[in-house]
Amino acid sequence: MPAIPLPFVIALLLLLLTAVISYRQEANLKPKVIFLLSCTCLVVITGLRWIQTIAAIHWLQPIAAACIPPATWYCFALMQQTRLSLWHLSGPLLTLLLLLFRSFWHVPLDILLFGLYTGYGFAVLRILFRNELTLQRVRFSDLDHVNKAAGFAGTLLVFSALIDGLIALDLVGSGGRHTMVILTTAQLLLLPLLSIAVITSSHAVVIDSGEDLAEPGQSKEPDSQENQNIATLIDHLIRQQQLFLDPDLTLNRLARKAGIPARQISAAMNAVHGRNISQLINEYRIEWAKRLLTTTQDPITQIYLASGFQTKSNFNREFSRITNTTPSDYRRSVST
Template identity: 40%
Template sequence: MLTIPLPFVIALFLLVLLIRLAGQRNRALVPVMVFMAACTTLVTIVGLRWSFDLRAVRFAQPIVACMLPPLAWVLFSGLMRSRNGWQLLPHALPVVLVAAVLAADTLFAPVPRSSVDLILAASYFGYGLALLRIASAGPDGLVAVRLSESVPANRAAIVSGLILIVSGAVDLLVAGEFLLDRGAYVAPIIAAANLVSLALLAWVVAFLGQALPPSADTDEPADREPAAAGPVAVSTPTASDKDIVAAIDRLIRERQLYRDPELTLNRLARKAVIPTRRISGAVNRVLGQNVSQLVNGYRIEEAKRLLRETDMVVTAVMFESGFQTKSNFNREFLRAVGMSPSDFRRSGSAGAGAGIAPVRE
């Protein structure tokens, strides 16, 4: 019976996902697709090396593996603020170091194989911690994602950071194997690392793919302040904070911005001409919420109004109030109201007396 090695099955799966993303023609997904292409290449290289003992690709494997942590960091940090190409150049250093070690080993004197694994481990550990630092800013830190998806995107950053750290530990194990047993057990260790990489990719695609608006959303207000290293601390609100919250409230209500499912903190800041950090901080201090929770509150109120005053089907109410997925709509509605939208319409909360339309999904 013909069997396909697991790495090639994984590579085929990733390739299908990559093609599907490319078909969306969304520029905001380019970093996701680049990261996915690197993962697909790495899994394919591992399959060629360990399934067919094709050692001609052994130099490419650590180089591609070293690309993943910087690419993951670029992907998430790009959701916080825009950067030009020159600012990204220092993140090529781990790849350059690995390539230099491999070149020295080939052209000059033999270099201990563990040195490459130590560089990989340092890169994975360092960028894993960097992703956790990005996540520490909270959902409002990812200003370029849809507000409705900012919480899942923040969780994706946390999980991705932890997975990179675990991958760094795997590289340390590989280095130890080469030092103690000359790599006798490297193959199963690397196979486990591939599963970790696949898990990382699955999280990035599942959460960030749906969290990004159809077009790149990196333009920022001219007076935008630098992003903070952590979440905005809750403190006594100032008069300026209250003015900002009042201005945001007027803007959202008068222009019904909550009905835009693609609304991001960046877009809200541009429309209000107020830096993202000032909006996030003011909302946090005055209301004790993040901006995503604030906007969802307007959406829930609009959904309640539509359920009371119209006979629109629940799905139509969901879209009209600014939600994109039924699961998110039901979850937020249940959290805010204590019952599902259908139960709300059936109950006395939906309106007084007769005339309430039957629930239609």
């Protein structure tokens, strides 16, 4: 029975994943498909280099590799904005130009790839150190999950840059004797992991119909009274319309309902309450869950879903943070 090289097995799995996502017509389909197809092309080209000596394959591999960082960024950028600047195509295009004019101007492609993977890796990692404005299109209940996925994806991109540096050292030290082994092993390990991080995080993005509210231009900082007015309005809106029960609630959706730009809402809630908006939304949900725990005999699984949470782990973590007890212990304590 003929053996199938491992790169083609992984490429087949990535294609199956692309087909499943396309068949389900999931939200944010375009960036997922672009990313998965970029990974598939790179894995296939890597596999072909093992069994073929076609010169075109040596050209295609660095171009395909240069597409991975912007494709990864595209998936995470959708959490804040709806369009990707065409400037993000400059990396693959510059790689192509360097290949075309290699005989006249020899610049090591490893340096370019190192810069691309490092730059985009740290750009994704920035999500961990910014407030919820960076993720204003993400469900409040999924913010922690997306932060972890961004940290994982950013770390993988930076690690890929280190691999490119290791390949450059191998080219200098041993004439590239170990380059193919290093490159293939790294790609076969990193691309599936990167795919998992990107695809799982993109499920948390909610695409609403309609345009986002325009952010105001440069203006003076709102005073404490203005922040208090915004916080009071948001609190009234959330309670009156029970927006916290919507599991798909995002900062963008809340801003549109309130008619106030997301940046002003975030700043006001932080200034008045000393906590970010996602923590406050979870507090509304826990307050509702406590009422259900004391007035009904519904199972906890049904209660956390009815309170706007999507996972039991997130519900238990937030319940414990706010009440310093578990849902089961809370129900027992109020019933005795």
